[in-house]
Amino acid sequence: MPFQGRGILAGRRRTGARLLAGALGIALGPMTAAVPALAQLPSEQRAVLRRGLNITNWFRFPASAEPARLRAYLPDTAMAEIRAAGFTFVRLCIQPQVLLRPDGTLEPTRLAVVLEAIERLHRAGLGVIVDAHPESWYPEDHPEHRQALFDFWRGMAPAMRRFDRSRTFVEVLNEPIFRDHAVWAALQLEVLAVIRTVLPLHTIILTGADWGSLEGLQQLRPVRDPRVIYSVHDYTPGVLAGLASFEPGLDAAAIARLPFPVTDVAACRATVADSAHARSRAIGEFYCGEGWNAARLHERLATAAAWGRRHDAPVMILEFGAHAHLNRPARLAYFEAFGQAAGREGLGWALWGYGDIMGFPARSGPHPAQLDPAVLRALGTGS
Template sequence: MAFVRDGGVAAIGRRALGAGLLAGALAPRPSAAAPAPPAALRHGLNLTNWFRFPASPEPERLRAYLPDAAMAEIRAAGFTFVRLCIQPQVLLRADGSLHPARLAVALEAVERLQRAGLAVIVDAHPESWYPEDHPEHGRALLDFWRGMAPALRRFDPDRTVVEILNEPIFRDHAAWAALQEQALGVVRAALPDHWVVLTGADWGSLDGLQRLRPLRDARAIYSVHDYSPGILAGLASWEQGLDSDALARLPFPVTDAARCRAALDGSPHARTRAIGAHYCDEGWNAARLHAQLARAAAWGRAHKAPVMILEFGAHAHLNQAARLAYFEAFAKAAAREGLGWALWGYGDIMGFPARPGPHPARLDPALLRALGLGG
């Protein structure tokens, strides 16, 4: 996820404060059009906690997290795929090999999800690896795929997708390019026919994508994470101490800047009022959101490369009218641009919040309708 990492510092805030970034150095892809990605990669849902923050990494506890009935509910709601976020440390042993019993549960999870009718993106989603600063973390990523990629051979290449790394930071885009290409080589040695998700640096952002030159791989999909505008969607979570209750009153779409700023009346926090006023003055609406996603689609057309929005969301504390309007505008813009998407997430405050009980989250019918799902 793009919003919270490093003790609550949000990536989107880093970009907003942002340093200039170097252009990537991946080899250009050929001019011939690549095959279209699988039709199942249309409407997705991130499974955020199962193998990322498990209550226990022990196999029986892992297996019990998501029952078959919950998988069937996800599919019945209209989702066509899931992004299975796996923290490699959950599966890796100290010697760099994969823990056999935990790996077996992860593979069983892929099988069960596919049996429920869902395609699966298997996403390497570490929470404490920073390969841009620590070469040993890059080596650990390669170790993970040396074990994981061969284990995925038995799954349908059009329904089982490999994602090299979630949200690489990398101020040096050339360094990320080199590591991504090396990791792709590891994956391709075991999985020559599976689709693979690649991404740009800068936390997998749109800016990172636009600095990326695609690899020569006909079955590659390029990922973007987009939580724009972060003041609204994430309640400016990159900055500590703000009045989040006041920010949660902001409207979407913004039809009148003065009326928008009035939503901040009563907040005693000057910094919150200033940030909120900036959002109001920018005039965020469906057209501006569409323009944001159109930049990603334009990159894909220019490079003849499929692009997907594999993370987006809006904070559950945002007022319901704005939240639902935002989701509706996002889904419609993505559809107009032909972009598949995956909501962040199942059991997460940015999508369907976690709850106790046999199903880790409730699929809110109003949110599903806003996304164009749920019948």
């Protein structure tokens, strides 16, 4: 059915969503009232959602969408290795375009592979967050992308009814941008209401605008739903963790020499002083002057935890990482500081990611990635 025709159905569905939202005590629209979230995770879910790993390239940017190739990406031995390393759940990043057909339904054979993957991960002892993780979608500007988000969950949510809700979780959308936070809040609540029509008891993960950042979370008003979690992504400081990837053309080798923690500003600045690239020197020197250390990192995570306490709303850090090309002492110290801060604040977390340069880089062989024992020790997954 063309998009214009589906829009009529979407309007009817949104009307139904508003009725359901009213029954749940959810106010839809940009003027959503601030109300207590009244969300308390059962103890078994808290145990499951303790330490996670993003599975980044299975159903996102797959080398092939052919079902047999998809099925073979992550063998059972790799799943067992992830669990044995101390991870309690995975965030299964699903690019909706891999499943969506032009008529807005999900391709049944590939959907079956996704559902089989969830079952296999459960058998390995892992919880699973099913994350709608699109690429090149801009729902803040394109109505057809909003429609596609509704279409995805209209097909995926009923398929998830079979799974144990103590180990299976739903994430509405990865990293919404949305310059207008109220517009995103209204859309997110409509999608939440649609999912709730078929998954009334599953725990659903919400997030703020601005790429799901801490700043976006602070602009978000919690909903009156007892089964929600709020997600934050944090790669701060981006100069260090991401090797300043926010600005192309920098001297990445020089930036990779920066230390963490910064204990001597002059010594820190000396690590980039020999770079021939003036802008890279300036960015590195600015990082040094900010004095990043474990305490500053803890301060950010404590801010997220305080938002959760203030609103009686569980918060998790569902993406963080540090570039594998960063000098190893700084990288391991960063991971240790992050893991310890999250533990002190009682925040579950998920590293980005498995088969990704920010976590455990991709490799050839029977397993898509190798779990670095030093990174695992720094994160404290064995404790």
